[in-house]
Amino acid sequence: MRVATHLGALLLLTVPGFADSVEDWAKAENAAAAASKAGRFHQAEQLLQQNESFARTFPPKDARLPRTLLDLAHVYRAEGKYSEALARYERAQRIYSELYGAQSSELAEAFNGEGELYKNLGDYEKAQPLLEKALAMREKLPPEEANLAQSKNDLGEVYSALGQYHKAETLLQDALNLRKSRAPESTEVGQSLIALGIVYEKTSRSGQAEDCYRQAASILGKVLGDDHPDYANAIEHLALVCVARKDF
Amino acid sequence: MLDRVLDIRRKAYGPEHRDVATSLEDLAGLKRAENKPREAAQLYEQSLAMLEKILGPDSPDLAPDLNNLAAIDELIPDKQQEAEQFFVRAIALDEKALGPDSPDLATDLNNLGLLYLLTKRYQRAADTLGRALEIRRKAFGDSDPLVKESLGPYNTALRALRQSAAK
Numbered sequence: 014m015r016v017a018t019h020l021g022a023l024l025l026l027t028v029p030g031f032a033d034s035v036e037d038w039a040k041a042e043n044a045a046a047a048a049s050k051a052g053r054f055h056q057a058e059q060l061l062q063q064n065e066s067f068a069r070t071f072p073p074k075d076a077r078l079p080r081t082l083l084d085l086a087h088v089y090r091a092e093g094k095y096s097e098a099l100a101r102y103e104r105a106q107r108i109y110s111e112l113y114g115a116q117s118s119e120l121a122e123a124f125n126g127e128g129e130l131y132k133n134l135g136d137y138e139k140a141q142p143l144l145e146k147a148l149a150m151r152e153k154l155p156p157e158e159a160n161l162a163q164s165k166n167d168l169g170e171v172y173s174a175l176g177q178y179h180k181a182e183t184l185l186q187d188a189l190n191l192r193k194s195r196a197p198e199s200t201e202v203g204q205s206l207i208a209l210g211i212v213y214e215k216t217s218r219s220g221q222a223e224d225c226y227r228q229a230a231s232i233l234g235k236v237l238g239d240d241h242p243d244y245a246n247a248i249e250h251l252a253l254v255c256v257a258r259k260d261f
Numbered sequence: 262m263l264d265r266v267l268d269i270r271r272k273a274y275g276p277e278h279r280d281v282a283t284s285l286e287d288l289a290g291l292k293r294a295e296n297k298p299r300e301a302a303q304l305y306e307q308s309l310a311m312l313e314k315i316l317g318p319d320s321p322d323l324a325p326d327l328n329n330l331a332a333i334d335e336l337i338p339d340k341q342q343e344a345e346q347f348f349v350r351a352i353a354l355d356e357k358a359l360g361p362d363s364p365d366l367a368t369d370l371n372n373l374g375l376l377y378l379l380t381k382r383y384q385r386a387a388d389t390l391g392r393a394l395e396i397r398r399k400a401f402g403d404s405d406p407l408v409k410e411s412l413g414p415y416n417t418a419l420r421a422l423r424q425s426a427a428k
Contacts, residue, residue: 242280245269249287252262256291 162191321358
């Protein structure tokens, strides 16, 4: 089994002999990951742009270039720079297919990322096949290599937006359980609860929807603080479902 | 709670942002439910102005605010002309952005047709509701509830036209 190369640090262990460049590249990659996690996307973008130019000087078949492309694509997506993100997702997909064949956790990540991009754009017809491909791939990979919960959550949200509530509910419930078993209180659990709440609301189960939103608000408030926009989204859903329940 | 959402978003994104506009719409909906149409209209106007600035004057995302503003105005006799203008603008935006067969366009047309019916302009009501009906039939089939929603007032308009012709 191939070792996952999610972080530069892992590569450092698996590819000795490139010490200097690997170290520089990995350092920038890790700093970008930290910046991105803290919401400092501009800083992450700059670091990854430098790494992208740097990685282009590496020999062909070096797995660091697609890694940087993928990380940069995620950052561009978060910033709403969709065409820049799209170009890199597609390039990363080509390179990963050449390197690892038709199935790898990296390729799944690239498909999932592109699918999420179309989901953010509201283009659910384009998002669906990409997320389905990513999920199918991740279901076949060893569980520690595959972020199944993310795939199930994203695809569930897309089915929900397309009005396929039954399929959406199954996937979102799975995603929620997987995420809860990893950490009972996290932003990801909050995200899945909101998505599931929306499905309940659309299928006339507003009591269950209210429960989901309430739990999501409590978790997101605790994890992110009560000044965070994601917390605001949760209480917006909660307030609106309460208003609607009073009306009907 | 919805005030709090607006606060957080203003602090996080600044005074002008799509999510801030959404918060204003939320609050407007609440005021409407509380039967405070004037306050609701003010909030929809603020949201509309913000979205126009962010998305430009041709975005179909302006249509919901226009429809909501019109729905408030059409119940106030001396504001019905303003309501008509809002509906007409929503129709133009959706038709341009989504094409002539869009269900969203049908919603806009249905709204305008009902206003014509309310103000006794039966020929226009029949034409406009007829268009909404046609789009909805094509999109959803004959037995869809939305088709029935257009069919009732459409028939009312036709009946009124026949009666005034008989006189």
